[in-house]
Amino acid sequence: MKLLATTRIQDGRLLFNDTELAHGIGEDSDFLRALYGGLGMDYPKFHKMDRYARLSLLAAEPLYRKLREEGADIVNAVGLVTVNRSASAATDTEHWEPVSRGESASPAVFVYTLPNTGAGEITIRHGAFGPSICLASEHPDCDLLLTIADDMIASQGMTHVIVGWSDIFAAPYWSGPPTLPFAGFALIGLDAGTPITPTGLQAILTPH
């Protein structure tokens, strides 16, 4: 399998193959909104998503654009593997706060209290019906991720697989210092490209 393209969102910048496509500053929501504008997206549903889904959607966007430009069968032949540490912890907390005060919970917040919302919103946005899987783990297990990608290509007929880590490092699963949202996504396939290794994937999916 070959590495065909990457996106990374780190330190306020969205990089596609190490070239900056958009940047933003401010708190999480402002920052993500700035990236949305920088990518020239027109997708009103973006504004209804939680921060984790927004981050995932933004990181995946340039890779799907590349696939679309190259005529890939996004509907049927692109798999998706997402992984992160905090799952939906930030939105779980946001959901719990009014409940703990005895107030009504927000249905729009509640629907994002699932760890697979990032993958779900990506597939909805791009009309992708290929296999998708969402994993939660302390660190990306890149041997496992590449095994899953290989299976999607070899056994499930996918031409491409997108593997991505996106995390807003939310309490209670993140006890480290305040950290900006990070996402690292890789487009993998059989086309001409650099052979992908677990070590190479680790470098893409890990903040540095």
Added chain:
Amino acid sequence: MDREELKRNLKQQIVKQLNLEEVKPESIADDAPLFGDGLGLDSIDALELIVLLDRHYGIKITDPKDGRTIFTSVNTMADHILAHLAAPK
């Protein structure tokens, strides 16, 4: 409460509560459908509108079927709120 002021408030509350960031409150016509071809709201938005009425006006909608009538437009929402406020406690 003045009906026109209520409708202005409602439009602002709808935009804020439903995160309609690309919609200006003043662009919502009083009689425009909130669902379908109007603002294009969905079923989750309908639940958010129920929460909005509870939080801001103390109105509880226990039968979701009532929402179909109440949430037809800003006009119908205002009618329902004013009727609630005028009802004997």
